[in-house]
Amino acid sequence: MCTPAENKPEEAEKLLKKSNEAKGCAYPPGCKNAVGAALLTEDGKTFTGCSIENSTPCLSACAECVAVWKAVSEGCTKFKSLAVCSDKKDYTPCGGCRQVLREFGDKTEIHMQLDGKAKTMTIAELLPMSTGGEAK
Template identity: 45%
Template sequence: MSSQELLDKAREIKEKAYVPYSEFPVGAALLSQSGKIYTGCNIENAAYPVSCCAERVAIFKAISDGESDFTEMAVVADTERPVPPCGSCRQVMSEFFNSDTKINLTNIHNYTKTVTMEELLPFSFNSSDMGDRG
């Protein structure tokens, strides 16, 4: 699976976004270590805090399907610059991605910026910060 194919899958799923309030569709595609692709689009709600971003939808679908090892993600939106994930998505991504997981961010002009998880969220809060709980 090439990065371009992953970006194409993200573009396809973006068209299914439910965005009646913001009118800002986002698509994400996640490649698991097993080779399976999980896609997600943002899904809004009139009560904004219960909405869910495309990145988290894709990750949650994969986790609920038993996948937990990921190699790459693509995120697409109709923005002028490559679309940056929000803070909530970055934190969820850091829970499930290795520091070197590739994340391809793109926009309407097909300008793509590829970063690693560590570059996207350096010095992230993780389970080791919670200390010994047992």
């Protein structure tokens, strides 16, 4: 189980718990690495996502993107933070997920496991010198 980052314990704890619950719904038959994500919007709504593999790799979906797509499909495009949990000891969002999140701003905080410890970084830190749509 992921543990919360020290600088945002309550928010991270709640999101990490939800991401762990979402991880239970993951479908990872190939890589065997279940991933869960929980996305908190600026208006306080939470959207979860899980990794969904497909035998055609380009049709697979990362947990982070599933959470973002669910939020956007319900009209939410202002994100505060996202927590991700994986069966692996260390996990950070992939480059594609970082860019999807960056589309909606560079200040979203990401709670994750890195080097065996809880870590919180912004999208700007995870994807420096990037551009996005700055959704309204």
